[in-house]
Amino acid sequence: MRTIYILWLRQLKRYVRSKSRVFGSLAQPLLFLIALGYGLGPVFQKAGSGDYIQFLVPGIIGMTIIFSSVFSGIEIIWDKQFGFLKETLVAPVSRFNIMIGRTLGGATTSTMQGLIVFLIAILIGFKVNRLSSLLPVVLLMLLVSLLFTALGTLIATKLDDMQGFQLIVNFLVMPLFFLSGAIFPLGGGLPEALIVLSRIDPLAYGIDAFRTVLGGMSTFGLGVDIGVLSVITLILIGIGSYSFSRMQI
Amino acid sequence: MSIIEVKNLVKRFGDITAVNDISFSVEKGEIFAFLGPNGAGKSTTIKMLTTLLDPTSGHITLNGFNTSQNADAVRHSFGIVFQDPSLDDELTAWENMEFHGVLYGIEKKLRRERIEKLMTFVELWDRKDSLVKAFSGGMKRRLEIARGLLHHPKVIFLDEPTLGLDPQTRNHMWNYLKELNKTEGTTVFFTTHYMEEADKIAGRIAVIDHGVIVASGTGEELKSKTQTGSLEEAFLSLTGRTIRADESTGADHMRMASKLWRGGNKR
Numbered sequence: 001m002r003t004i005y006i007l008w009l010r011q012l013k014r015y016v017r018s019k020s021r022v023f024g025s026l027a028q029p030l031l032f033l034i035a036l037g038y039g040l041g042p043v044f045q046k047a048g049s050g051d052y053i054q055f056l057v058p059g060i061i062g063m064t065i066i067f068s069s070v071f072s073g074i075e076i077i078w079d080k081q082f083g084f085l086k087e088t089l090v091a092p093v094s095r096f097n098i099m100i101g102r103t104l105g106g107a108t109t110s111t112m113q114g115l116i117v118f119l120i121a122i123l124i125g126f127k128v129n130r131l132s133s134l135l136p137v138v139l140l141m142l143l144v145s146l147l148f149t150a151l152g153t154l155i156a157t158k159l160d161d162m163q164g165f166q167l168i169v170n171f172l173v174m175p176l177f178f179l180s181g182a183i184f185p186l187g188g189g190l191p192e193a194l195i196v197l198s199r200i201d202p203l204a205y206g207i208d209a210f211r212t213v214l215g216g217m218s219t220f221g222l223g224v225d226i227g228v229l230s231v232i233t234l235i236l237i238g239i240g241s242y243s244f245s246r247m248q249i
Numbered sequence: 250m251s252i253i254e255v256k257n258l259v260k261r262f263g264d265i266t267a268v269n270d271i272s273f274s275v276e277k278g279e280i281f282a283f284l285g286p287n288g289a290g291k292s293t294t295i296k297m298l299t300t301l302l303d304p305t306s307g308h309i310t311l312n313g314f315n316t317s318q319n320a321d322a323v324r325h326s327f328g329i330v331f332q333d334p335s336l337d338d339e340l341t342a343w344e345n346m347e348f349h350g351v352l353y354g355i356e357k358k359l360r361r362e363r364i365e366k367l368m369t370f371v372e373l374w375d376r377k378d379s380l381v382k383a384f385s386g387g388m389k390r391r392l393e394i395a396r397g398l399l400h401h402p403k404v405i406f407l408d409e410p411t412l413g414l415d416p417q418t419r420n421h422m423w424n425y426l427k428e429l430n431k432t433e434g435t436t437v438f439f440t441t442h443y444m445e446e447a448d449k450i451a452g453r454i455a456v457i458d459h460g461v462i463v464a465s466g467t468g469e470e471l472k473s474k475t476q477t478g479s480l481e482e483a484f485l486s487l488t489g490r491t492i493r494a495d496e497s498t499g500a501d502h503m504r505m506a507s508k509l510w511r512g513g514n515k516r
Contacts (some may be wrong), residue, residue, distance in 0.1 A: 001351075002351055003351075003352060006351045010337065010340065010348060013339065013340060013344070014337070014340070017339050017380075018339060051286070081333060082333050082334065082335070083335060083337060084333060084335065084336070084340075084345075084348070085335075086333075086335040087331075087335045087336075087349065087352075087396075088352060089301060090300065090301060090324055090327075091324060091349075091352040091353060092321040092322075092324035092325050092353065092354070093352055145434055146295040157340050162360075169405075194367060210392055232354040248295075248296075248301065248302050248303070249301055249302075
């Protein structure tokens with residue numbers, strides 16, 4: 001327990017202290033929110049789909065979370081060579097606890113990033129219908145953050161240096177984001193291939209869950225969303241901790 | 250009694266044999282230097298001694314515990330200063346110590362006492378609340394030594410501990426370690442590329458090359474065996490004069506990137 005706690009605390013302290021990183025990683029989602037939100041708003045309205053900002057915000061929260069989670073997991077590559085992680089690997093503590101502590105820490109900071117974006121969205125006009133939906137949204141954000149931090153960790157255990165990093169951004173994170181229905185509805189009229197792809201994109205379920213709880217329309221249903229997210233998270237943590245425990249540096 | 254006992258140790262990575270059937274032992278309270286050219290198998294051996302890598306065959310006991318079967322007991326028994334700093338730059342010096350103490354399960358009161366004592370010992374107590382990223386290379390190394398000693402290990406491993414340090418810091422550092430070796434009987438196991446340092450500090454030296462131990466003994470013994478006047482010459486006579494093709498690894502790229510990003514060792 002103490003291992004999990006101390007590694008979680010470490011992630012949190014690092015997060016609070018690196019203000020430039022906090023703001024830096026908020027720039028991209030805010031740009032998307034403002035440029036797309038206001039840019040495509042009129043078209044969306046004319047198509048009879050309602051207020052685009054209301055539609056877009058859950059997607060942008062999802063975007064913030066997937067980027068910050070996957071990166072915090074991948075940071076392990078750096079960490080195993082130049083960081084505290086190497087120190088923890090020779091300490092008399094179980095690898096499983098190290099991995100869990102770090103993943104929980106990464107997930108907590110990603111959730112905080114998501115929350116900041118959420119609050120900014122409220123400031124620029126996003127309407128929350130029920131205050132009671134706030135707690136469920138935060139819990140869902142934590143679940144989605146856990147999923148993608150575990151994914152980042154799993155990738156990091158398999159890579160030796162940062163050279164594969166760009167590959168992961170372009171071939172994994174970007175597609176997951178664009179196919180998730182973050183910026184367009186996954187409704188009728190989409191090509192069949194796109195529908196299929198979005199069905200196997202875990203982020204689609206996360207964003208659908210945010211949207212449902214925040215008063216938007218649901219594509220899959222909240223139960224399915226939470227079920228799929230939980231199962232994938234457990235699988236990723238399972239494979240990740242196995243791979244982490246066998247990691248040799 | 251030997252504190253480290255290595256028997257027929259082999260490590261293969263695919264077709265490459267990094268460590269080829271080596272055996273040696275280090276006595277309790279010894280200062281032991283492990284020398285070899287780049288790519289000779291030093292780092293691989295240290296990784297196996299410190300439970301970071303599993304041997305392909307052979308076995309290692311450290312403080313009486315087998316590294317594969319009883320890894321946690323082994324981990325309690327040694328401290329390590331890595332070649333690349335493994336401090337957390339975003340944390341303060343004190344927090345780095347505190348985290349180490351928590352990981353090793355040292356009870357709070359004892360932990361706080363030891364942290365103060367060790368940080369005073371390496372003359373960093375007045376900088377305890379500074380972020381590590383503001384530290385010089387020498388200060389970081391001193392902090393790492395203090396951290397490595399926090400759980401009172403029987404053996405401390407130092408992988409090229411004086412690389413890039415000025416003579417003052419080097420001198421200081423060895424003084425701490427020698428004092429510790431004398432008062433606590435802590436066994437010191439280190440690698441270095443500075444031969445005069447090894448000659449001056451180490452009681453016994455082993456030279457590894459191409460994964461095999463080519464010689465071991467005191468500095469004097471190595472010199473008389475090779476009929477040379479200095480350890481540097483003895484080393485060259487044992488390992489040849491050719492420059493080793495040291496394959497650049499992912500770690501090297503990252504070391505480079507880290508220098509660019511973080512501006513190297515500032516101050």
